[in-house]
């Protein structure tokens with residue numbers, strides 16, 4: 001396994017986060033190939049990480065023991081069709097990171113190949129990722145070990161027995177960093193509005209987010225208890241939390257994470273991008 005060659009089809013945000021994290025963790029760049037239509041992106045990745053790059057997906061299909069499919073769900077069918085004819089006698093392990101694309105979809109497009117569907121997140125870049133994994137038919141212990149090596153090198157990984165759970169993982173931790181970033185943005189802006197200079201507002205907010213996460217991870221207490229410990233009765237925190245509660249923050253979070261399960265709602269509003277990916281499975285919906 002130590003020498004297995006890993007190819008990334010698509011060298012965008014998530015693929016580069018994974019590769020950056022893998023290399024920082026000690027996986028040799030010589031084991032990594034990346035393909036993408038953007039020559040500029042490939043040049044930059046080769047310079048920055050010393051990985052092998054090529055604009056040709058077929059080259060990776062021939063060379064690699066495992067292919068991480070890291071393109072947008074919307075182009076996945078076409079990318080799979082271009083890869084399939086180039087597999088050797090022993091098809092590579094397919095590791096998909098695409099939201100909403102099922103193991104069945106991939107095996108329809110690629111044939112009878114071993115597929116592991118995963119849902120990582122961008123903190124992989126700093127080895128603080130969280131990844132959900134689901135193994136399709138024909139996946140061996142050796143395949144699982146390779147997927148563990150890739151995803152385990154960039155953070156925590158969790159295997160699931162039901163594929164549908166990966167859609168929940170997508171809503172919680174795949175997209176999750178964006179929810180926290182949004183709160184950071186809002187707090188930085190509010191700090192600035194209240195008179196702090198931008199740099200100080202940013203440092204205070206980021207250190208607070210980092211500290212709160214560290215405390216929650218290392219403490220034996222639940223986040224609810226940790227919140228109570230900050231909240232002096234009748235104090236400033238209580239006043240602020242009261243505004244969040246009155247505005248229905250918990251319900252808002254629930255709606256944001258479960259909206260994709262309510263297709264009827266999608267007719268009138270733009271669905272989250274990961275649900276749009278799931279819509280690829282619905283005949284007639286290819287938006």
Ligand SMILES: NC(=O)C1=CN([C@@H]2O[C@H](COP(=O)(O)OP(=O)(O)OC[C@H]3O[C@@H](n4cnc5c(N)ncnc54)[C@H](O)[C@@H]3O)[C@@H](O)[C@H]2O)C=CC1
Pocket residue numbers: 009010011012013014015035036037038041057070071072073075079097098099119120121122174175
């Ligand atoms: N960005 C994130 O936080 C996460 C993304 N994902 C999944 O990762 C996948 C990629 O998402 P991002 O990295 O955000 O998108 P991105 O747009 O940053 O990256 C996609 C890359 O694919 C390349 N590409 C397009 N057509 C191609 C082709 N025919 N062959 C090879 N490469 C091609 C594009 O040039 C681009 O660099 C998606 O399926 C998404 O669901 C999963 C977890 C988290």
Ligand SMILES: O=C(O)[C@@H]1CCC=N1
Pocket residue numbers: 099170174175273274
């Ligand atoms: O927004 C998206 O569709 C991807 C999947 C999870 C995070 N980013």
